[in-house]
Amino acid sequence: MNQPLHLWLIPLLPFAGFLLNGILGGRLPRWLVSTIGLLAPLGALAVVFNATVVVASHPGITLCKGCAYPQGSFFLPNVEMLGHWINLGSLHVDFSFVLDQLSLVMLLVVTGVGFLIHVYSVGYMHDDPGYARYFSYLNLFLFFMTTLVLAGNVLLMFVGWEGVGLASYLLIGFWFQKQSAAAAGKKAFIVNRIGDFGFLIGIFLLLANFGTLTFSEISSKLAASPAFTGGVLTVICLCLLVGAAGKSAQLPLYVWLPDAMEGPTPVSALIHAATMVTAGVYLIARTHFLFDRAPIALATVAIVGAATALFAATIGLAQNDIKRVLAYSTISQLGYMFLACGVAAYSAAIFHLVTHAFFKALLFLAAGSVIHAMGGEQDMRKMGGLRKKLPVTFWTMTVAVFTIAGFPPMAAFFSKDAILYAAFVQGTGGKILWFVGLLTAMLTALYMFRLWYMTFFGELRTADVHPHESPWSMRAPLIILALLSICGGWIGIERFSAFLAPSVGLHPAVSTTPHLELILTIVAVLVALEGWLIADKYYRRKTERPAQLAAALPAGHKLLANKYYVDEIYDAVLVKPLFAFSRYGLGGIDFLLTGAAWLLAGTANLSGAILQRWQSGNLRSYAAWLTAAAAAILLFVLIGHLFAEPHRIMVNLLRGY
Amino acid sequence: MSLLAHDVPLTWYLLLSAVLFSLGVVGFLIKRNIITMFMSIELMLNAVNLSFVAFAYQWHEVKGQIFVFFVMMVAAAEAAVGLAIIIAVFRVRATLAVDRINLMKL
Numbered sequence: 001m002n003q004p005l006h007l008w009l010i011p012l013l014p015f016a017g018f019l020l021n022g023i024l025g026g027r028l029p030r031w032l033v034s035t036i037g038l039l040a041p042l043g044a045l046a047v048v049f050n051a052t053v054v055v056a057s058h059p060g061i062t063l064c065k066g067c068a069y070p071q072g073s074f075f076l077p078n079v080e081m082l083g084h085w086i087n088l089g090s091l092h093v094d095f096s097f098v099l100d101q102l103s104l105v106m107l108l109v110v111t112g113v114g115f116l117i118h119v120y121s122v123g124y125m126h127d128d129p130g131y132a133r134y135f136s137y138l139n140l141f142l143f144f145m146t147t148l149v150l151a152g153n154v155l156l157m158f159v160g161w162e163g164v165g166l167a168s169y170l171l172i173g174f175w176f177q178k179q180s181a182a183a184a185g186k187k188a189f190i191v192n193r194i195g196d197f198g199f200l201i202g203i204f205l206l207l208a209n210f211g212t213l214t215f216s217e218i219s220s221k222l223a224a225s226p227a228f229t230g231g232v233l234t235v236i237c238l239c240l241l242v243g244a245a246g247k248s249a250q251l252p253l254y255v256w257l258p259d260a261m262e263g264p265t266p267v268s269a270l271i272h273a274a275t276m277v278t279a280g281v282y283l284i285a286r287t288h289f290l291f292d293r294a295p296i297a298l299a300t301v302a303i304v305g306a307a308t309a310l311f312a313a314t315i316g317l318a319q320n321d322i323k324r325v326l327a328y329s330t331i332s333q334l335g336y337m338f339l340a341c342g343v344a345a346y347s348a349a350i351f352h353l354v355t356h357a358f359f360k361a362l363l364f365l366a367a368g369s370v371i372h373a374m375g376g377e378q379d380m381r382k383m384g385g386l387r388k389k390l391p392v393t394f395w396t397m398t399v400a401v402f403t404i405a406g407f408p409p410m411a412a413f414f415s416k417d418a419i420l421y422a423a424f425v426q427g428t429g430g431k432i433l434w435f436v437g438l439l440t441a442m443l444t445a446l447y448m449f450r451l452w453y454m455t456f457f458g459e460l461r462t463a464d465v466h467p468h469e470s471p472w473s474m475r476a477p478l479i480i481l482a483l484l485s486i487c488g489g490w491i492g493i494e495r496f497s498a499f500l501a502p503s504v505g506l507h508p509a510v511s512t513t514p515h516l517e518l519i520l521t522i523v524a525v526l527v528a529l530e531g532w533l534i535a536d537k538y539y540r541r542k543t544e545r546p547a548q549l550a551a552a553l554p555a556g557h558k559l560l561a562n563k564y565y566v567d568e569i570y571d572a573v574l575v576k577p578l579f580a581f582s583r584y585g586l587g588g589i590d591f592l593l594t595g596a597a598w599l600l601a602g603t604a605n606l607s608g609a610i611l612q613r614w615q616s617g618n619l620r621s622y623a624a625w626l627t628a629a630a631a632a633i634l635l636f637v638l639i640g641h642l643f644a645e646p647h648r649i650m651v652n653l654l655r656g657y
Numbered sequence: 658m659s660l661l662a663h664d665v666p667l668t669w670y671l672l673l674s675a676v677l678f679s680l681g682v683v684g685f686l687i688k689r690n691i692i693t694m695f696m697s698i699e700l701m702l703n704a705v706n707l708s709f710v711a712f713a714y715q716w717h718e719v720k721g722q723i724f725v726f727f728v729m730m731v732a733a734a735e736a737a738v739g740l741a742i743i744i745a746v747f748r749v750r751a752t753l754a755v756d757r758i759n760l761m762k763l
Contacts, residue, residue, distance in 0.1 A: 618756070627686065
């Protein structure tokens with residue numbers, strides 16, 4: 001029997017924070033709002049740390065699944081039943097939280113990075129009139145995200161899944177007075193609906209085929225029937241992939257993420273970089289036992305991931321908004337994670353998820369610090385030379401840039417390397433995936449160093465701003481995340497995948513060819529170096545060259561700068577026809593429904609007009625009606641008696657009774 | 658047996674009650690003055706009371722008499738409230754003709 005870990009506190013504390021700040025926040029002083037907003041994630045983090053310590057203090061349990069444990073040992077997965085939710089015939093869905101290696105890693109990232117970003121927000125949002133609203137939404141997000149991670153069945157996970165979508169919508173549209181922010185929020189919500197539709201169909205199919213929604217039961221049922229592969233499992237996995245692609249901004253549902261940058265920058269860091277958008281990767285890793293049986297779906301995941309990685313990286317080359325560059329870089333990195341999932345290297349995907357959470361949160365927070373210093377300016381063409389004025393931001397950003405580019409010994413070097421290696425050893429198709437990944441790595445280095453040079457080097461290209469370093473509440477999270485970005489990968493993929501193995505299976509790439517691995521690593525680093533050199537040449541030494549290049553290839557540059565016109569294509573192919581269909585095609589149905597409604601209303605009106613004459617308001621007429629009716633009833637009764645037994649009545653009358 | 662019950666048959670009471678009730682109804686219907694209408698209602702109530710008492714006496718049943726007390730009590734309450742309303746109405750409208758006060762709003 002495991003000792004109680006009180007997992008229920010992890011979502012509940014942020015929820016309490018949400019309620020307190022959401023209901024009372026407007027009336028509380030600012031310091032109290034910050035205290036509540038920070039204590040909630042800190043409490044959750046403490047519970048997660050406690051669980052980590054408990055797990056870590058029982059060595060061996062993570063590696064050996066079927067061994068006999070000594071007394072007082074601790075089992076993973078640790079299931080915490082909170083109550084029954086749905087009991088319908090054979091369908092049983094519980095409020096159950098499951099802590100296993102996968103959810104533990106994910107929880108550490110969500111609450112750890114989440115807490116740091118809460119701290120950062122205290123400084124960043126300090127002057128915002130919606131301070132309490134902001135923190136209540138942020139806590140709400142943590143509530144749903146931890147529910148998503150801890151959920152023991154697909155349906156509870158879906159609750160968290162929808163909830164983070166809601167929190168994301170609320171926070172993207174946080175400055176709802178701004179038309180573009182409100183539109184971006186709606187776009188994110190609607191695009192996610194498409195993905196969630198796929199997820200929902202997947203849930204229904206799971207229920208129809210397995211009769212249960214609990215992960216462990218589905219897994220054991222699958223294990224019991226080894227011949228069950230492909231077919232319906234492929235369909236289920238593709239449905240889940242649609243859901244994951246929506247949430248994790250993969251092709252073709254990625255369009256909402258760049259627009260989501262309308263939200264406050266810490267939100268972009270927390271929700272749209274570090275945690276929520278990785279929920280799709282988490283979903284695939286969580287249901288890996290399904291994907292393992294559906295090779296076609298798995299290949300689709302890999303292709304979608306690789307295509308997204310390359311596609312988003314090319315767009316990132318030509319963006320000038322600092323946050324948009326980071327947004328496309330996020331999409332690209334999520335593509336890497338999908339690529340890893342697609343070659344069944346789930347632990348490599350989760351490893352990259354963790355390191356990405358560190359360095360991408362850092363990138364966003366540093367970018368937020370830059371934007372803060374520039375007084376809200378996000379256009380990199382107007383920045384430059386900030387290296388001297390924002391030293392802490394510059395150095396932390398430098399760490400992040402070197403990390404994302406994949407230079408050793410930064411965290412992403414290890415995780416990206418693991419993904420590329422896992423792809424390379426996957427046969428011929430894997431070689432192509434590896435090559436795409438390599439190309440993306442070069443582009444990543446290129447656009448990240450472009451951002452670095454344009455922001456921090458050269459001369460400031462705007463006259464009327466006076467950049468200043470951010471307050472300590474913003475600098476401290478930057479430094480911590482920078483340390484994590486450096487050290488986060490040192491654990492190494494071997495140990496990490498060994499730890500995760502009970503949850504997601506063994507990493508296929510941890511194998512016996514160290515030479516090959518070394519060669520691939522060197523190639524990857526050289527390619528990243530190449531990206532850096534190109535960026536150095538174009539954006540530091542010969543800053544006139546990019547413009548010349550754009551002028552030489554106007555079509556290519558316009559294509560990239562306008563993001564391949566995907567938004568425009570979607571608008572023309574999907575949105576406009578849908579609007580036209582709603583307006584004209586559904587007009588007939590509308591006419592019928594309106595007609596029926598008018599008919600009913602007309603009938604009621606007419607009968608009202610007739611009946612209202614009765615209600616003259618004249619008291620004596622009412623009384624007259626009353627009397628006449630009473631007399632009529634009396635007469636009716638009397639006549640009956642008279643005809644029935646006239647004789648007796650007459651006799652009785654005469655006799656005086 | 659009392660003299661009353663012996664000499665006056667029930668029918669007569671009932672006939673008297675019916676006549677009084679009818680007078681009340683007619684008065685209520687044809688009069689326009691609220692106070693007269695009010696008196697007509699009292700007349701009807703008391704006509705019913707009469708028949709209650711007569712029946713109660715006839716069948717040696719106390720329930721009818723109890724009912725009469727209830728009716729009287731309600732009538733008294735009604736008179737108090739009704740007269741108060743009439744005074745209020747008169748203050749506002751300076752008339753007691755029901756035809757002039759046929760609007761819900763004063």
